[in-house]
Amino acid sequence: MYSPGKLLSIIIITAVSSASLFSCKPKSAQSAISGDAAGKVYVAPGKYDEFYDFVSGGFNGQIGVYGIPSGRLLRIIPVFSTHPESGWGYSEETKPMLNTSHGEVPWDDLHHIALSTTNGEHDGRWVFANGNNTPRIARIDMKSFRTAEIIEIPNSAGNHSSPFITENTEYTIAGTRFSVPIQGNQDVAINTYKQNFKGTVSFIKVDPSSGRMNIAFQILTPGVNFDLSRAGKKKSHDWFFFSCYNSEKANTLLEVNASAKDKDFIMAVNWKKAEEYAKAGKGKMVPVEYAHNVYDEKTHSATSTIEKQVLLLDPKDCPDMIYFIPCPKSPHGTDVDPTGEYIVGSGKLAALIPVFSFTKIQQAIANKTYDGTFDGFPVLKYEAVLHGEVKKPGLGPLHTEFDNDGNAYTSMFVSSEIVKWRIKDVTVLDRVPTYYSIGHLSVMGGPTTKPYGKYMVAYNKITKDRYLPTGPELAQSAQLYDITGEKMKLLLDFPTVGEPHYAEAIPASKISAGSIKIYKIEENAHPFVSKGEGQTKVERKGNQVHVYMTAIRSHLTPDNIEGIKVGDDVYFHVTNLEQDWDVPHGFAIKNANNAEVLIMPGETQTLKFKADKAGIFPFYCTDFCSALHQEMQGYLRVSPTGSSVALSWGTGKTNPTDSVAKGATTSTKN
């Protein structure tokens, strides 16, 4: 039997044997957990967490939803990647969501999320997420916890500086990580980077009632790498701040060549002005191709439309719109405090954290306190816009979040710690170790105008020995801290899926009441819906066969289908007739090359099955639904091409011969 005591003593013996080198390990790297920590994270059975924490999944292309303070995984929301658990990307209805101008992309990299806000406060409507590799922005509906829309970003590569939103969710923003040739001939030598490569930042308008996105305009920028961005708040509402690295414009070995200058930049964009220029016709429509995919909850189906043009603003025609702020050493996070006055640039290779003042930025612009130009754009004088520098904060500052008491919390990758500092006098107040090599951090409501504080989560990049080993790959480790006191206190480790980057937590009350439980069957407008067993049928159109099927505890209708021929494409349109929360049905058929589908109550989903061999193909419900779940099954008979077996279907009737009447069924009318 497994004995924790025995395991512990083995670990300790190993520790002692190699203790000589590290016997004087710095106390700073150790952390003590106080006796009441367990009580602070314990959510009793049947009780709910205080916060939903929406956590980007990084390379898995999904979003994980966790409860805070328990750290329990509540849901995985597939966004840019197929997801077997829900059939996302496998059902005919969801396949268009993963379509791009390059065809289907089944797996992308989702780094950042942003929760919709009104007046800078969470409104509990949508989550926005970026597709990093094939540039896209997604909108997830917080009522259904499903991806509702995905829009591809043209003239972009490496959509990293995204999908951050303006204060009232007027826009979600997408900035290019990679500059690339934009428009015209794109088949150029890579070493012509300085002449030919440009960046863009895209402003995607969000419809205030439907949430529907469309690219309002793009701004052409110098060929730097945009890393992250944040919108202004309150007084800085009209502005957007983008961190940029590689102002050296290197195109190879960036590890060395993009670290040559002492300072890179934060690019400040007056988006209100950009909006005016766009309205005034200063931009021009340029030819592009990008996919715009929308999931309709009434038809339970997605459509993918390829758009052909986008409005491009060239700053040459739009003066006083863009300014560059010098920022030390390849800034990563650029974060705006809840008041909108302070912009924190975290230069990941810098030995300090500069804090810029929005008021001083405005004064410098008004007084033209410039320090030369960058690619023709005014560079504001560093000292003139600086509020202060946090000196020696730690090593490798990456991201900063805020509480509601004027404090900032910055993650330090190299020194594996979070540093709490006061914005007013840029003084370090406290530091706690993280395990290990923290990337992002999240204070509850940290990016909003009214942070909730209370808890903070560290999302670490390296796990190593924090959990029981699981081979070379380990779940990423997150750590929960209590930040109610002067000292930050570690409460809990919890594993996360994928590799979290940005995460944002919202009080449960802002979402839970609006969470939908079922799709109403009478509102189902799917073209192949069966709103009752009486509407089930099988139709042949050439070599396409459409099975209008229903699922309800505990049978599928029809469950005996004959007359399918080798070479047919069979579409099983399965409607879940249940109107009962948390009673999905699944559908799988032997030898289907397209896995399975899962159907929510009231929903219709379609599995495509290619009949390529004669024989009997059993099908069944894959989601345990009732005591007779195991009886919820049926058979499809596939006959050779040219066979005379007639199309027939039914449930509850044993067909005596091959020549049963077409459409025989004994199922009751719904």
Place this chain on the structure above:
Amino acid sequence: MPVIATIVLCMYACNATSNEAQKASEEETLVGGGQSAVQDNESAKDVVKVAAGSKDHTTLVAAIKQAELVDALSNAGPFTVFAPTNAAFDKLPKGTVEDLMKAENKEKLQDILQYHVFVGSLKADYLQDGQTLNEVNGGNITISKKDGKIMINNSATIVASIPASNGIIHVIDAVLLQPSK
């Protein structure tokens, strides 16, 4: 339980009295050290472990410990560490090292050691004549390259380069002193 008590004492031995350690074990549970505490004898050695395995770098390793940089340098990096040998430290004026090792000079020691570390893994091939590199403490070093000999700040020569799991160590024959700003 006696085994556990022993390890708690060991962990605190440098910083706390045994009374304090006992008190801590009653109220609090230690939840781990930094990455340097990870038990792993299979992975390639990181820059700290490589340096610790060198008999020519005992002064440097002692200084890294004193400056509490063991964990930082055990992290993912990547780092380029310019590692002065014991002989290089011996070239400093008498008493300099002893002075830096005093508790009250910890920040100064950290600053000096961080001046020897660049975030980024730079093989000797990547070092170019005239190149400046911004070090972890914020100061710059200048590389010169002549006839295959690589010097830092025209004062220290790279005598060997040793790859590590989280970067590379360039062994140098003099301690780098930051030019006054």
